Amino acid sequence: MSDMSVPKRYRTFAEFYPFYLSEHQNAVSRRLHFVGTTTALVLVLVAPLSAWWWLLLVALLQGYLFAWVGHFFFEHNKPATFKYPLFSFMGDWRLWWEIIVRKRNL
Template structure:
């Protein structure tokens, strides 16, 4: 029997936060995503004429992928985004490897769970960026992230 998929990003994000209850795991995600965002900014600054159009293509692939994630895995779209970014600026691949290395250490060594990116790759990427933003603004560093987030949202 087919597994029922989560139907919305809002519902997924609460699930995603639940997969990141360990504060050290969240800190590892913060370092990994921060490193990726630094590489991403450097790629855009150093070669905007090449990376800019690639970014437009990456955003288009991401939008399509995010819209189908409730029906099936958007892994091909995420891989397409990585390939397009790497084609335009090879250092993007290093940023991706950096981010996933930190995240997966957190999941396999601290959370002892399977990263959500294996089932919901596009929403996982969006969730990671959203979680990073919440942490960058001083939220979600301590305590239960689900409780902190749901208390904020209600």
Template sequence: MNFRNMEEFWAFYVSQHSKPSTRRWHFVATLTSIVFLLCSVLFNWWFLVLMPIFGYGIAWYSHFFVEGNIPASFGHPFWSLLCDYKMFGLMLTGKMDKEIKRLGKRPVLQGF
């Protein structure tokens, strides 16, 4: 599916992360990848190899076994990465629930 802009994709992305446990798994995945990035800068660049393995592995687990859908990163990898960090930031600041309610009042496009 083609999206006209990031806001359209964001609404779709949030709909694909409807369960709180899926969002929590994504939070852990993003946090883990950030830790590996920091370790690669501070200790050894080989930690960069672990970033996508753990980052995507944990997130994809949540889609296949918790949410029961296909990860949005399969069709839109760049926008999915941006939205993942946006969701991480909103969860970190406690604003994700408010964003879900805001988007719940709008029609959500179906992807794939």
């Protein structure tokens, strides 16, 4: 069996992140990820202030909804969340931060 037929398994986030970026090349998809992550952050901050704890579930659901729309309709790929849930979650936040500090473009 050749190395080309064996799917790569990422052991560290540092190995995974270049793959993550390659799956987020479409500008609309990146914008959807940014909006979803920002909205999720706001909802997570509002939940304890308002004691509306159900907002935590809404934050999670809407964050993924924005991201998955970006993948299915603009990137035309399968979200990495299905194989790498923790690394993908970390990638979303790193990409969000890199957009905030202008290291990456929307």
